[in-house]
Structure formats: C-alpha cells, structure tokens
Amino acid sequence: MKLVIVAVGQRLPEWAQxxxxxxxKRFPPxxxxxxxxxxxxxxxxxxxxxLYAAERERIQAAIQSSCGKGARVxxxxxxxxxxxxxxxxxxxxxxxxxxxxxALVIGGPDGLDPAFKQxxxxxxxxxxxxxxxxxxxxxxxxxxxxxxxxxxGHPYHRE
Numbered sequence: 001m002k003l004v005i006v007a008v009g010q011r012l013p014e015w016a017q018x019x020x021x022x023x024x025k026r027f028p029p030x031x032x033x034x035x036x037x038x039x040x041x042x043x044x045x046x047x048x049x050x051l052y053a054a055e056r057e058r059i060q061a062a063i064q065s066s067c068g069k070g071a072r073v074x075x076x077x078x079x080x081x082x083x084x085x086x087x088x089x090x091x092x093x094x095x096x097x098x099x100x101x102x103a104l105v106i107g108g109p110d111g112l113d114p115a116f117k118q119x120x121x122x123x124x125x126x127x128x129x130x131x132x133x134x135x136x137x138x139x140x141x142x143x144x145x146x147x148x149x150x151x152x153g154h155p156y157h158r159e
Contacts (some may be wrong), residue, residue, distance in 0.1 A: 002032045002101045003144060004066040008040055008055050008108035009133050014155045016134035023141035031096065031148055035137070036062045040108045052113035059105055059116065059138035066117070073120040076111055078130070080123035089147040091122075096151075104144075106136055 009062055013019065020035060027033045042055040072095060083091070091092035095102050105112065105120070117123055126139055 001030070001096050001099060002034060002067065003027075004031070004063065004071070004101060005035045005037065005101045005105055005106065005137065005140060006038055006059055006062045006066075007106040007133070007137055008038045008059065008112075009106070010040060011037075012134045012137065014122060016138050019087050019138045020141055023051060023138070026145050027148060029154075031092075032042055033141070033144065034066055035141075036066060038062050048110060051110060052116075055108055056113045056116045059112075063103040063105075067103055071101045072098070072104045072122070074122045075117045075120035075137070076104060076106050076126060077112065077117050077123045077135040079110045082128075083124045085143060085146055086150065092144070093151050103139060106133070106140065108133075114122040117122045 011017075024033050024035060038055065041051045043051065063073065105116075126136060126143070130138065145157060148154075150157040
C-alpha cells in the first residue's frame, strides 16, 4: 500500500519541507508515503468554479499518476469527520488490509471543489482550527506516522 498526499499549493517554507521530509522517511517499505504538490490555479479574474475545475483536473492527474485507478480518495475538509489519532490508526490498518493505495488530498487557498469532495470515499478534518497550508501538511504526515506507529507497536505514541 502507498499513501499519497496530494496538496494544492506552492513551495513549502524550509522549516515545513524539513519536517515533511523527516516524517516521510520514517515510514517502512510496506507503508510508503509520497507527497505530490499540485500547482495552485492563478486567481486573476477567474471565477471560483473555473479555479476549482482547473485544480480538480491537476489533483485527479496526480492521483492517477501515483496510484492508478483504484485508489481510495480521502479529502481533507474543514467540514469533514473528526478523527482521533486512534481512529486514524484504525483507518490506516483497514486501508492496509484492503491493499489499495490511498490519496489524501489537501486543497488550496479556496479549498477543494465541492463536487470533488462529494466524490471522495471519505472526508476528514485535521482540526477545528484553521491551519496554515504548510502546517496542515506537516500535521497530516505526523499523524499518519503516529497512526502507523500505534499499529506497529512502535514506542513513538504513548497513551
């Protein structure tokens, strides 16, 4: 199984890239992780629907190139389901048992296209707080690593 984080946005600040790289390299070969950045559509005078459509196409292309057709798509959405770390560990275990790649999608400044969110198999939120984009990526990677560590009995997570 492979976890692919597809994030709409620009280049991360150095501190965030360092943190993302650190967490990504901790995953074992049986739970690989890949982070793909999708270019934000230039705002200009375009309508929100036009922006969403362009970003949706890029997101879908990134998922297709990394996961193929059968990937489980999980949209990160401020109105998605609340997930505890333990529940995320359970989801990760289930995804591994299903043996399909999982694409976790972080939207850009305007979020994700509503139709894309509706088509996702799951919608989860990282926090009740509004998070800066770079921090959301770091937090997602850390929580995925923590979920893996719980399932593996690794001492990283303590309760």
